[in-house]
Amino acid sequence: MSTTFQQHVRKFITISDDELTAILSFFKTLAPARKANLLQEGAVCKQDYFVLKGCLRLFFIDDRGVERTTQFAIENWWISDYTSLLFQTPSEFYIQAVEKSEILAISGEDKEAMLAAHPKMERYLRLVHQRAHAATQYRIRYQWDFSKEELYLHFSRQFPEFVQRVPQHLLASYLGLTPEYLSELRARRIS
Amino acid sequence: MSTTFQQHVRKFITISDDELTAILSFFKTLAPARKANLLQEGAVCKQDYFVLKGCLRLFFIDDRGVERTTQFAIENWWISDYTSLLFQTPSEFYIQAVEKSEILAISGEDKEAMLAAHPKMERYLRLVHQRAHAATQYRIRYQWDFSKEELYLHFSRQFPEFVQRVPQHLLASYLGLTPEYLSELRARRIS
Numbered sequence: 089m090s091t092t093f094q095q096h097v098r099k100f101i102t103i104s105d106d107e108l109t110a111i112l113s114f115f116k117t118l119a120p121a122r123k124a125n126l127l128q129e130g131a132v133c134k135q136d137y138f139v140l141k142g143c144l145r146l147f148f149i150d151d152r153g154v155e156r157t158t159q160f161a162i163e164n165w166w167i168s169d170y171t172s173l174l175f176q177t178p179s180e181f182y183i184q185a186v187e188k189s190e191i192l193a194i195s196g197e198d199k200e201a202m203l204a205a206h207p208k209m210e211r212y213l214r215l216v217h218q219r220a221h222a223a224t225q226y227r228i229r230y231q232w233d234f235s236k237e238e239l240y241l242h243f244s245r246q247f248p249e250f251v252q253r254v255p256q257h258l259l260a261s262y263l264g265l266t267p268e269y270l271s272e273l274r275a276r277r278i279s
Numbered sequence: 280m281s282t283t284f285q286q287h288v289r290k291f292i293t294i295s296d297d298e299l300t301a302i303l304s305f306f307k308t309l310a311p312a313r314k315a316n317l318l319q320e321g322a323v324c325k326q327d328y329f330v331l332k333g334c335l336r337l338f339f340i341d342d343r344g345v346e347r348t349t350q351f352a353i354e355n356w357w358i359s360d361y362t363s364l365l366f367q368t369p370s371e372f373y374i375q376a377v378e379k380s381e382i383l384a385i386s387g388e389d390k391e392a393m394l395a396a397h398p399k400m401e402r403y404l405r406l407v408h409q410r411a412h413a414a415t416q417y418r419i420r421y422q423w424d425f426s427k428e429e430l431y432l433h434f435s436r437q438f439p440e441f442v443q444r445v446p447q448h449l450l451a452s453y454l455g456l457t458p459e460y461l462s463e464l465r466a467r468r469i470s
Contacts, residue, residue, distance in 0.1 A: 090333050146416070158419045170413035180420060207398070214405035217412050222361035224415035225337070228349045229371060231422065232455070233341050264423070 092140045093192055096164045100215045103207055111209060114202040120144075120185035126193075127183035134174035135193040139165050142189025145258065146181050157262040160186070164251065166216055186258060231264070239263050240273050248278040282453050284383055287355045291403045298397060305393040306383040311324045311376040313333075318374035318382075324363035326384040333380025336449065337372050348453040351377070353441065357407055377449060422455070430454050431464050 094108050104112075117140075120126060127133050129148065131220040136254045137144060146159040146167060158181070161167035173196055194202065197229050203209055230239060240263055246264035251259060286300050308331075311317060318324050320339065328335060330352050337350040337358060349372075352358035363370035364387055385393065394400055423432060431454055435442045442450060451461040 100312060148420055148424065155453060156420075156423055157415065158423070166469065169416065170409055171417060174409070174413060180417070203402070207402070210396070210401040210405050211394070214401050217408035218365070220362055221415065222365060222421065223406050223414040225349065225360065226362060226371070228415065228419060228422065229339055229347075231419065232347055232349070233339065 092163060093138060096138075097209075097212050100212045103208060107206060107208070110204055111206050112192075113199045115194045118191050118193050120189055120191065122185055122188050124185045125182055126170075126185070127169060127181065129180055129182055130178050132176050133169040133179045133181075135168075135185075135195055136166060136168040136193075136199060137161070137183070138192040139163055139167070140190040142191070142256065143182055143186040144189060145186050145262075146179050146183055152198060156264070157258055160197055160250070160254065160258075160262065162253075166220070173238050186254060186266060222223065235244065236263065236265050236269065239274060240265065240270065241277075244277075281380045283354060284329060287329075288400075288403050291406045292311065294399055299397070302393060302397050302400065303383075305389045306385045307382050309382050311380055311382065313376055313379050316373055317376070318360060318370055320371055320373055321369050323367050324360040324370045324372075324374075326386055327357060327359040327361075327364060327390060328352070328374070329383040330354055330358070330387075331383060333379040333382070334375050334377040334378060334445065335374055335382065336453075337371050337374055338452065346452050347455070350406055351441070351445065351449075351453065353444075357411070377445060379412075398464055426463060427454065427456050427460065431456065431461065432468075435468075 093112070097103060097108065097111075115138075118126075119177055126135070126137065126144065141163060144161045145157050145169050146161075146169070147155050147157040156247060159167060167183060169181045169183070170181040171177065172181075176196075203213075230242060243263060254269055256274075257267045260267045263270065265273070284303070285296075288294060288299065288302075306329075309317075317326070317335065332354060334351045335358050335401065336348050337352075338346050338348040341347055350358060358374060359383065360370040360372045360374070362368065363372075367387075394404075402416070421433060425433060434454060447461055448458045449464075451458045456464070
């Protein structure tokens with residue numbers, strides 16, 4: 089199962105099998121069921137998650153009680169509330185499994201211990217966060233600049249498989265559309 | 280001048296004066312004038328910037344020709360278009376000096392050479408990107424969830440000095456308000 093993680097680390101750094109095995113000993117493997125919450129709003133985020141299989145999402149519930157998804161994480165993505173994890177403050181987000189998933193979880197303390205023992209992993213995590221930060225810069229731009237329809241078309245072109253895979257009401261909650269408007273857009277593209 | 284940078288690095292890692300001097304040799308010091316552009320939309324981003332003094336901003340121009348600021352960087356902040364810098368693709372952003380500034384600039388290649396010679400800096404940059412990524416997670420949440428007035432109040436409470444310092448039309452362009460509505464909100468708070 090954990091070869092997914094090993095391959096991902098090796099995309100970024102050169103590292104031996106033995107060292108990767110030692111690194112994996114700092115993680116727990118979890119298998120959340122579909123819709124299981126790994127973090128609830130108001131709780132302090134204790135873990136950083138790496139998706140081996142399946143899909144997690146980060147979302148909040150707005151004033152009108154509507155769920156708004158701000159991030160998805162499929163295979164090879166990390167996800168957490170990094171503010172809550174770092175400062176140990178209550179989170180304003182939920183993290184939930186979209187599908188039955190297999191994930192690696194590491195606490196803030198265990199991450200620090202792992203990095204102290206395996207400083208090579210600083211580079212791996214630097215590159216991971218740099219890419220995630222890079223992606224959010226454009227996410228903010230597009231959320232502001234694009235019409236809802238443009239946002240959907242852009243996202244469909246960038247991540248065609250993902251658009252097929254994720255439940256449509258969650259995709260709508262990520263794009264800021266009603267599920268009805270999203271199915272109208274999809275129908276229009278197919279016809 | 281560069282003690283600002285040295286102090287910032289030492290907030291995150293332990294490092295000798297000699298090693299910091301060697302690290303600084305990979306950077307250029309620039310002094311852009313107010314409104315000087317360091318990056319233009321359509322160009323490939325070549326540098327990562329650290330602000331020693333002054334203020335930079337990342338913005339784009341929307342369909343209607345309106346400038347939209349998505350990020351500011353004051354002293355001790357890094358700023359770049361990390362997608363364009365990493366993949367060497369044309370940027371969809373501008374980077375501009377808001378005030379006459381003093382900044383450190385490092386190219387992608389020089390950053391890699393610096394990190395190869397000084398791997399300790401991987402940890403520093405990992406923590407910097409992790410915090411920036413953390414901040415954008417909440418930026419996306421608030422941009423979506425808050426009314427324009429709530430966004431202004433929240434930002435004023437979080438960064439009171441910054442709100443005083445930055446030109447009001449740029450603050451408006453960051454918060455997605457018209458400059459007129461922003462001055463109305465400010466007047467309402469003062470009265």
